Amino acid sequence: MTLPVVALGLIGFAIVVYALTGGADFGAGVWHLLATGPRAKDQRKAVAQAIGPVWEANHVWILFALILLFTCFPGAFVAIASELNVPITLVLGGIVLRGSAFVFRSYGMLAATGKLWWNAVFGLTSVSTPLCLGIMVGGMSAGGDWASPFAFAVGVLALVIFAFLAAVYLACVTAGELREDFRRRAIAAGILAGVVAVGVNLLAADAAPRVYGNLTDGALRKLLLFGTQALALGTLAALFLRRVAIARFGAIVQVAAILASWGLAMDGTLVLSETFPIEAAASPPEVLRTALAISAGGAALLTPALVYLMRVFRGGASPG
Amino acid sequence: MAISLGFHILFAVAGMAMPVLLLTAELAWQRTRDPEWIELAVRWAKGTAILFAVGAVSGTVLSFELGLLWPGFMEHGALIGVPFTLEGFAFFFEAIFLGVYLYGRERISPGMRVFSVAAIAASGLASGVFVMAVNAFMQSPAGIDDPDPWIAFRSPAFPYQAVHMALAAYLSVAFLLAGIHAAGLLRSPGSALHRKALKIALAFAIPLAPLQLVSGDLSAKYVADDQPIKFAAMEAHFRTAERAPLHVGGLPDVEARELRGALPLPGFLSFLAHGDFESEVLGLEEFPEELWPNVTFVHVAFEVMVVAGGAMVLASLVAAFLWIRRRRAPENRWFLRALVLLAPAGLIATEAGWMVAEVGRQPWIIRGVLRTADAVTTNEGVIYPLVGFSLLYVLLGVSVVVLLRRHVFAAEEGR
Known part of the structure; x- marks a missing residue:
């Protein structure tokens, strides 16, 4: 394995972890917005407690992917930023507004109308940001064309998948009726995700022929694709049977597998209006080596800290 | 970008310094067990x-x-990638322990509380230092022809900038908190909480202000040597001279190559630049005008920084004097009022100093290597997001101030 491949793999890893953690935080925001029924207030509270202590640490994964991208593949970073500048700008606006809205509403210093207003901002940006993140992924797969039905469909898929993940996680940290609420939401989002995925597939054949063709090219990719579909069904079954812990495991593996399939289908090339084969777009080897060495050292420091964070908050945080 | 940076720097400063003050409060509790x-x-x-x-x-x-x-x-992304990667890790560490400390304070032991807040303080400082390495590289890119991933840390500007910025962060926040809690004491005299807070804030401000003066002086000598155009612009020093005068105040007239309405102190500029009253200080005339930054802007920003910094040094000397004479932290009402006025002084000095560094570097984005005009995007549509983000920052800035105001004074009325 060459250095650029390792670096790209690390970026991919950061993106997967971001989807599994930060993505779920967005999804939790969606359920905050859509809280309904007699327990709407409790649902909102569960969401705020679950993401409060961790969302800032989760957010760092995207920063990480970004920093590694501009360190290791500066040309590709510039190309992505300039071709996708509209969805990126919307993502950024969403991230800034959402994070601010969350802390503003969390610290109990707001008057009632202010809280209502910032709650609305938090909910809406929790929907718009994953949508735009998905549109970016769609744009990167389709020659930089993000203003297309295909890219929009990928955006919707990202939104629904994040909401699905969040509902599964929330079902695991709640109990009783509240858990049932989130379990039902997880099933609904899971089924919806399947429907949207079929739609994305149909559009991809035309809009992103290269990636579409690659998806089923070769045994490994075929296995990954069918494995993902089997996992999705298994996860839904676990949810029906109320085995939420198994469903959580299934959901995590499934989302990681979806992203891995996409990453492999990109075939080591960024498909923008100008393609970037990774070997050619990489920084000099000593820069890659240093960035990877720092990442290894950093991981050694961070892993115990992350484990500690999770242990402290096992079973949800106390209201902040 | 400048607007985003100018906005971010205020919060970055708080993120670097607040944990240190929090650590002090936690340690004080460990020692006294005073709730x-x-x-x-x-x-x-x-x-x-x-x-x-x-x-x-x-x-x-x-x-x-x-x-x-x-x-x-x-x-040149590869060259600044290493400090940014390090910064990413430092920030990650900071975010993790901030989550532990803020949300978990009832779940963890007091010892772990101290450890978490110390970890936040250390990684906050590290982040600031790594970012300054990138900035130092832009000011003085030593050895750019030899692509070494650690190049940013070898910039001669790095130690000066890192120390000056770290002190600026701590000093700004110390004065901000001193002002806030002085206002609290003026509202409710005798409040033990505000008294304790003021004590910590002043305990930081008193030694830091003079230290910052020393660091500023060393930085000025370095800039005079390594970046003479910037130094001349800071001082609006147009003509090369021995025994050059230091001008206080005044507005530069760039056309006439003159500084109007300033008070000259003969020889002091030479002393400031090279530690010798007789030495020669290069003026802007030595350099082609196309390499000059906006002299008026840089000079005024520099004066603002010096005035704000000077006021803080003076206030910290007065505070030290009162503290020693009374043997307890000063609470004279006139002094508290002065502290309220000085609350934003550190932040103003930080912003002004940053403008001196950045605008003083123009027309370069990486000095001597890349011009700003050649680095900027050619996409004209960027004006819309720029305006959008500026409006967003105004909204958020106002919200933060309103919230913090309520936070500071709400608990007051509840007492």
Whole structure:
């Protein structure tokens, strides 16, 4: 394995972890917005407690992917930023507004109308940001064309998948009726995700022929694709049977597998209006080596800290 | 980008310095077991949480803007990647322990509380230092022909800038808190909470202000040597002269190559630049005008920084004098009022100093290597997001101030 491949793999890893953690935080925001029924207030509270202590640490994964991208593949970073500048700008606006809205509403210093207003901002940006993140992924797969039905469909898929993940996680940290609420939401989002995925597939054949063709090219990719579909069904079954812990495991593996399939289908090339084969777009080897060495050292420091964070908050945080 | 940076820097400063003050309050509690220290720590922590979150998300905008607005600069992305990668890890560490400390304070032991807040303080400082390495590289890119990933740390500007910025962060926040709690004491005299808070803030401000003066002087001598154009612009020094005068105040007239309405102190500029009253100081006339930054802007920003810094040095000397004479932290009403006035002084000096460094470097984005005009995007549509983000920052800035105001004074009325 060459250095650029390792670096790209690390970026991919950061993106997967971001989807599994930060993505779920967005999804939790969606359920905050859509809280309904007699327990709407409790649902909102569960969401705020679950993401409060961790969302800032989760957010760092995207920063990480970004920093590694501009360190290791500066040309590709510039190309992505300039071709996708509209969805990126919307993502950024969403991230800034959402994070601010969350802390503003969390610290109990707001008057009632202010809280209502910032709650609305938090909910809406929790929907718009994953949508735009998905549109970016769609744009990167389709020659930089993000203003297309295909890219929009990928955006919707990202939104629904994040909401699905969040509902599964929330079902695991709640109990009783509240858990049932989130379990039902997880099933609904899971089924919806399947429907949207079929739609994305149909559009991809035309809009992103290269990636579409690659998806089923070769045994490994075929296995990954069918494995993902089997996992999705298994996860839904676990949810029906109320085995939420198994469903959580299934959901995590499934989302990681979806992203891995996409990453492999990109075939080591960024498909923008100008393609970037990774070997050619990489920084000099000593820069890659240093960035990877720092990442290894950093991981050694961070892993115990992350484990500690999770242990402290096992079973949800106390209201902040 | 400048607007984003100018906005972010205020929150970054709070993110670097607040944990150090929190650590002091936690340690004071460990020593005395006086519950008021804990109450103070909890209140500061809530404020920190808001500032840190806004700092974190505005920092994300910055890293994307590098690509959106400065494609030319990112051609050198590999060279600034190492400090930014390190910064990413430091920030990660900070975010983890901030979550532990803010949300888990009832679940962890007091010893772990001290450890978490110390970890936040250390990684906050590290982040600041790594970012300054990138900035130092832009000011003075030593050895750019030899692509070494650690190049940014070898910039001769790095030690000066890192120390000056770290002190600026601590000093700004010390004065901000001193002003806030002085206002609290004026409202409710005798409040033990405000008294304790003021004591910590002044204990930081008193030694830091003179130290910053020394660091500023060393930085000025370095800039005079390594970046003479910037130094001449800071001082609006047009003509090369021996025994050059230091001008206080005044507005430069660039056309006439003169500084109008300033008070000259003969020989002091030579002393400031090279530690010798007789030495020669290069003027702007030595350099082609196309390499000059906006002299008026740089000079005025520099004066603002010096005035704000001078006021803080003076206030810290007075505070030390009162403290020693009374043997307890000063509470004279006139002095508290002065502290309220000085609350924003550190932040103003930080912003002004940053403008001196950045505008003083123009027309270069990486001095001597890349011109700003060649690095900036050619996409004209960027004006819309720029306006949008500026409006967003105004909204958030106002919200933060309103919230923190309520936070500081609400608990007051509850007491």
